[in-house]
Amino acid sequence: MTELFVARLESHMSLDPADRAGLMALPAQLRQFSGRNSSLSGKLTENHVHVLEDGFACRYRDLPDGRRQILSLLIPGDIIDLRQFVLGGAQPQLAALSPLSMSAIPNTNLLKLLETSPRATRALWSTTLVEESICREWLVSIGKRSALERVAHLLCEIYLRLAAVGRIEGPRFSLPLTQSELADVLGLSTVHVNRTLQELRKSELIAFQSGIVEMFDFDALARLGLFSPSYLHLRRPSKPGSVPA
Amino acid sequence: MTELFVARLESHMSLDPADRAGLMALPAQLRQFSGRNSSLSGKLTENHVHVLEDGFACRYRDLPDGRRQILSLLIPGDIIDLRQFVLGGAQPQLAALSPLSMSAIPNTNLLKLLETSPRATRALWSTTLVEESICREWLVSIGKRSALERVAHLLCEIYLRLAAVGRIEGPRFSLPLTQSELADVLGLSTVHVNRTLQELRKSELIAFQSGIVEMFDFDALARLGLFSPSYLHLRRPSKPGSVPA
DNA sequence: CGCTCGCTTGACTCGTCTCAAATGATGTGG
DNA sequence: CCACATCATTTGAGACGAGTCAAGCGAGCG
Incomplete structure (x- = not known):
């Protein structure tokens, strides 16, 4: 298994060298997915658990009349189908928000x-419990x-989650969602997301263009969004200044 | 450990006799909590995991300015602090919605x-994954x-969850929440919950009085709420007719 | 070049919230 | 056993946040 995966596990709890070795010894096959916005149902390798190595994806749920709610955003280091593996049964649908690369671990291993x-x-x-906490x-x-508040809160969350896996560049990070996808995350309409983003831009708190977010004042944004990072269960809370390269 | 707990585990997945024996062998101490609406923080036995044997409770989150969101409803058979046990860290607050009895299992065991x-x-x-699925x-x-739709959906959910642990009487079940607590579950205002309940009553779909719900037409309610029970991951989906005594 | 898709803007509507007050249950102490 | 809090439910009126509809703009692309 890759470094990223183990680092992700260690961002929530400490591991013995032995545990780490056992995890690293898991065989993993790297796979690429090129499409954007494509449903991944049926495209994942059967009887494997996948770890997102690069790119963004989401889980979502469609209602019969076309309404859609995005249930979680998946970023590098996230495990995709552990839930399915443990619990069985149907799981929410999955979609790629960018080109992805994932490693697949055979269920048997x-x-x-x-x-x-x-x-x-x-x-x-633990990783599934952290996901629940985010939910x-x-x-x-x-x-x-x-x-x-919702928009501000979400941006703070994504920022810290990406920081925990070294996927930010100073105040900037990639967030390849359209405003209408953001709307489906936040339970808002596209139009209202647009207006809200404009408001945040006017306040000079963020910039957001073609999938790149720039956060000019994390603390102000966190205050605005009533954001408190404890629910992310990060062991060493990555603060704006102290981000690993 | 009690029957209820094992039955609850088996409602999601099948267990070997050996597993069942191991679980039943867990020592458990029964405790009572009389208050309603009281915060349970600090009242649970330290270093123990609790199983709700009887009564209703909820997890909730308060925002600094007084807004409150109820995050989950806990019914008999639910495990309270497994999350805390596995993941550590702070967990959402807990409140009793009725007198409770719980059994406490020592962490060490x-x-x-x-x-x-x-x-x-x-x-x-699995039980934690089912909770996430509900979330x-x-x-x-x-x-x-x-x-x-929200109210209808919630009532269907509670009905099936209670049915799975044998806590319904025909079309009737206990739901000891005030309308303002329901509002905090559903993300609505108290006033609007009241009007919505009235509408459901006028349609003769439900009765709801002093904590007792009566469902006159589960299927109609499910249709109205766009309810589909698969997310509850019940192995033998208890349907209105086929409820265990 | 002309699509398509995402973003932006304006005008209007509507679901839900807020404020406020009345009614009804429940319980308590004098 | 009544008088009086207290709390949950109900009702009305009005306000507002967010949704909807519709159109225009801009960039990327075959």
């Missing part, structure tokens, strides 16, 4: 690891935060 | 089980469903 290493199991379990925070956003 | 039984581990892991569905509700 993973299963063996789970049977022999309780600590590795717990690390994997809960989105509930708070959509349920109780205003449009302006 | 649970830890030992996790280290020896990968299958039991997976069963426990996702709530995202869809709050993000995209209308007030009427």
Whole structure:
């Protein structure tokens, strides 16, 4: 398995050298997906668990009449189908938001690891719990935060998550979502997202153009969005200044 | 451990006799909590994981300015603090919605089980994944469903969840939430919840009085709320007719 | 060049919120 | 056993945030 994956696990909890070795020993096959916005249903390798190595994806849910809600944003280091692997059954749909590269781990190898290493199991379990924690925070956003707060909050979240896997460049990071996709994340309409972004631009808090976000004042944005990073469960909270290269 | 707990695990996945035995062998101490609406922070036994045996509780999140979002409803059979146990860190606040009884399992015993039984581990892991799945569905509700749809959807969900642990009486079940608490679940205002409930009553779909819900037409309600039960991951989907006594 | 797609803008509508007050239950203490 | 808090539910009126509809603009691309 790749460095990224292990680093991601270690961003939430510490691992023994032995655990790390066991994880690194997992065989992984790298695969590329070129399309944008394409549904990934059926395109993932059967009986494998995938780790997103590069690019952005999302889980979403369509209602029968065309309404769509994006349920989570997946960034490099995220594990795609652990849920499916553990729980079975149908899972939410998946779509690529950019070209992706993913590594695929055979279920059998993973299963063996789970049977022999309780600590590795717990690390994997943890990643699903962090995802749930993020989902809960989105509930708070959509349920109780205003449009302006929601956008600010989301940008802070993405910033820290990307920082944790070394995917930011100073105040800048890639966020390849259209405004209408952002709307489906935030439970807003496209038009309102547009107006809200303009407001944030006018306040000189952010720039956002062709998929690149620039954050001019993280702290102000965090205040505006009532953002508090603890729900991300990052062990060493990456602050704007102290970002790993 | 009690029957209820094991039954709950088995509602999502099948267990070996050995696994079941290991789980039943977990020592559990029964505790009662009398208050309603009281925060449970600090009242749970330290270094124990709790299973709700009877009553209703919820997780919630307060924003600094008084807004509140309820993040999950906990019903008998639900495990309260597994997340905390696995992931550590701060967890959302907990409140009792009725008098509760819970059994407490010492962390050490649970830890030992996790280290020896990968299958039991997976069963426990699954329960946290089901919770996440429910959280996702709530995202869809709050993000995209209308007030009427949200209420209908929630009632269908609670009905099936309670049915899965044998806590319904025909079309009737207990739901000890005030309308303002319902509002905090659904991301609506109290006033609007009230009007929405009235509409459902006028349509003769439900009755709801002093914490007792009566569902006159589950299927109609499910259609209205765009409800589809797969996200609950129940192995034998309890349908209105086929409810265990 | 002429699509298409994403962004932007304006005008209007509507679902839901807020404020406010009345009604009804429940419980408590004098 | 009544008088009086307190809290949940209900109702009305008005305001506002966000949605919808529609059109124009701009960039990328075959």
